[in-house]
Amino acid sequence: MTKLTTVHxxxxxxxxxxxxxxxxxxxxxxxxxxxxxxxxxxxLRFAGGEVDMGVPDMTVAEAVGAGARSLVIGVAPxxxxxxxxxxxxxxxxxxxxxxxxxxxxxxxxxxxxxxAAAKTSGARLIDVRNPPDKLPIGxxxxxxxxxxxxxxxxxxxxxxxxxxxxxxxxxxAGMNSTFRATGQTGIMLxxxxxxxxxxxxxxxxxxxxxISPDNDDNHWDVIEGQGSLFHPAYSGVSLGLLHGSxxxxxxxxxxxxxxxxxxxxxxxxxxxxxxxxxxxxMGRRTNPDIRCVGISVNTSKLLTDKRKGYLAKxxxxxxxxxxxxxxxxxxxxxxxxxxxxxxx
Amino acid sequence: MTKLTTVHxxxxxxxxxxxxxxxxxxxxxxxxxxxxxxxxxxxLRFAGGEVDMGVPDMTVAEAVGAGARSLVIGVAPxxxxxxxxxxxxxxxxxxxxxxxxxxxxxxxxxxxxxxAAAKTSGARLIDVRNPPDKLPIGxxxxxxxxxxxxxxxxxxxxxxxxxxxxxxxxxxAGMNSTFRATGQTGIMLxxxxxxxxxxxxxxxxxxxxxISPDNDDNHWDVIEGQGSLFHPAYSGVSLGLLHGSxxxxxxxxxxxxxxxxxxxxxxxxxxxxxxxxxxxxMGRRTNPDIRCVGISVNTSKLLTDKRKGYLAKxxxxxxxxxxxxxxxxxxxxxxxxxxxxxxx
Numbered sequence: 001m002t003k004l005t006t007v008h009x010x011x012x013x014x015x016x017x018x019x020x021x022x023x024x025x026x027x028x029x030x031x032x033x034x035x036x037x038x039x040x041x042x043x044l045r046f047a048g049g050e051v052d053m054g055v056p057d058m059t060v061a062e063a064v065g066a067g068a069r070s071l072v073i074g075v076a077p078x079x080x081x082x083x084x085x086x087x088x089x090x091x092x093x094x095x096x097x098x099x100x101x102x103x104x105x106x107x108x109x110x111x112x113x114x115x116a117a118a119k120t121s122g123a124r125l126i127d128v129r130n131p132p133d134k135l136p137i138g139x140x141x142x143x144x145x146x147x148x149x150x151x152x153x154x155x156x157x158x159x160x161x162x163x164x165x166x167x168x169x170x171x172x173a174g175m176n177s178t179f180r181a182t183g184q185t186g187i188m189l190x191x192x193x194x195x196x197x198x199x200x201x202x203x204x205x206x207x208x209x210x211i212s213p214d215n216d217d218n219h220w221d222v223i224e225g226q227g228s229l230f231h232p233a234y235s236g237v238s239l240g241l242l243h244g245s246x247x248x249x250x251x252x253x254x255x256x257x258x259x260x261x262x263x264x265x266x267x268x269x270x271x272x273x274x275x276x277x278x279x280x281x282m283g284r285r286t287n288p289d290i291r292c293v294g295i296s297v298n299t300s301k302l303l304t305d306k307r308k309g310y311l312a313k314x315x316x317x318x319x320x321x322x323x324x325x326x327x328x329x330x331x332x333x334x335x336x337x338x339x340x341x342x343x344x
Numbered sequence: 345m346t347k348l349t350t351v352h353x354x355x356x357x358x359x360x361x362x363x364x365x366x367x368x369x370x371x372x373x374x375x376x377x378x379x380x381x382x383x384x385x386x387x388l389r390f391a392g393g394e395v396d397m398g399v400p401d402m403t404v405a406e407a408v409g410a411g412a413r414s415l416v417i418g419v420a421p422x423x424x425x426x427x428x429x430x431x432x433x434x435x436x437x438x439x440x441x442x443x444x445x446x447x448x449x450x451x452x453x454x455x456x457x458x459x460a461a462a463k464t465s466g467a468r469l470i471d472v473r474n475p476p477d478k479l480p481i482g483x484x485x486x487x488x489x490x491x492x493x494x495x496x497x498x499x500x501x502x503x504x505x506x507x508x509x510x511x512x513x514x515x516x517a518g519m520n521s522t523f524r525a526t527g528q529t530g531i532m533l534x535x536x537x538x539x540x541x542x543x544x545x546x547x548x549x550x551x552x553x554x555i556s557p558d559n560d561d562n563h564w565d566v567i568e569g570q571g572s573l574f575h576p577a578y579s580g581v582s583l584g585l586l587h588g589s590x591x592x593x594x595x596x597x598x599x600x601x602x603x604x605x606x607x608x609x610x611x612x613x614x615x616x617x618x619x620x621x622x623x624x625x626m627g628r629r630t631n632p633d634i635r636c637v638g639i640s641v642n643t644s645k646l647l648t649d650k651r652k653g654y655l656a657k658x659x660x661x662x663x664x665x666x667x668x669x670x671x672x673x674x675x676x677x678x679x680x681x682x683x684x685x686x687x688x
Contacts, residue, residue, distance in 0.1 A: 232484025240580025
């Protein structure tokens, strides 16, 4: 029987930026360089490219010589396609044996020359939006190790960056932790994971169980969240992820200036307290000890003096550490976790 | 743009039973004859077949002459395959222009002769386990008409039969109702629907919205449930279906003798009251007026005198009509619904 597994990428990466002029569209590549520089061997740029991620420029051959294992398409241009002129380079990389890693909406398998090149070298074509064909059904069995899941009052509210920042703060505090990816960009940053919203509905919890497997008793999986229990379109993904992750703890992510579901403006956001309460009630089903260990707020649209007041008020109301992870880091949440789990 | 739609079957059906000897494996065909005899033109049996569904025996040619539009494979044999000797008949039906409808685990498209026959006649090969490729994202927008969703303390606890019985009782009471299918057998019974547990996770609520579209103000969709909010593997399906269905009302389905999740015995069932409360709390997100209108209990494993006491006790505790739909019918629940929704 084939062992069921998550998507695994081979590092280090050569990141393809091409002749991109606007860094807005290089978010994927810049995110990898920012959060996981250890995974990056270099960037591949064409003449005329103005975006520089601050890592060595390399050709495909140079990257292979430097040990690269994958070419990661590091851009997400408008329309979701890469320019025609880039494909010769992607083909060259596949022929040289680099796995091609892509998070865009097209499928790499629809480019015959790239498919042929990969076949000759044995390189893999990896669309990180696509989960593996075979996934397990959730077992609900308790796993060893500890888990903290990011949840949100809405989608696209900072769950991935909170998880990355929390993992970074935990490691800085000498804790044993791993960022666990549940979305395509997260998978490129982690080097592995599963796009949980792309699996077949019956397998959501089973996929979540694969993402955070058994581990050391004092190890923390810091799990990227998806969707929201309160989202009229995506709540099923969130509940399956909550039950499959069996988190000991969760961090609630929120945006200080958001009052309605983004794109579903006829839905108001739940209150912070009701959101915490519902996650505890539902999460208890697979982990009776689940508790909230902090609130992560995107305060980037607030003025500095308002920002501090907002977080202080929220802290007073909930008794939990409240931080903007990209401004304050997650040190306060890590301290709280250490108090709450002294054995860990 | 293609209109997004559910799976639609063409009636009436010729039901293929073949040379089956044991009615246990003809559950699909027998269910259709039992619940929707209006969809059935006849049965196709081979020499030696001992199962008789009590409808006219017909050859493919006779069924076509009688107006049949589809050949439904009405058996679910052990191992999930149909005997080799049956395929010539299936091919004949496809060549004669009958859609072939199958709910087993293999794919009809993997039988080249059947594919070729269907191509010449224009017949469709329909695997009811497979949802359409294109499904919408949930909008959360309120739809006209009324909806009652079956939910459960566990999977495989009578949600489909409760929905069918409730629909039958509503129609007997002169109400305007439609059974809405969310699983493969239900789709064959209804002639349309979507296998909600087989859609990609991001589309669960969107698929649920398609299943019960806008309707007359006094019309009730009686929606087959799937999974359970409390199931460690399938809760995501159930929450997405709850949010997308936007039910005005729900019926909680339970088995009187079950105390743990079937197949996941390390999980005890939730109490009836906590199950009702959680469905109200979560369901309010897309329908603020959601309420429980009855409890459907499989009491087949209780003795007759115990059965009545069990239902009476549950009624006293909850104040809701409590019935075994296959013994008592759903008349009491229909009466309660009429009281609760006098305008409908």
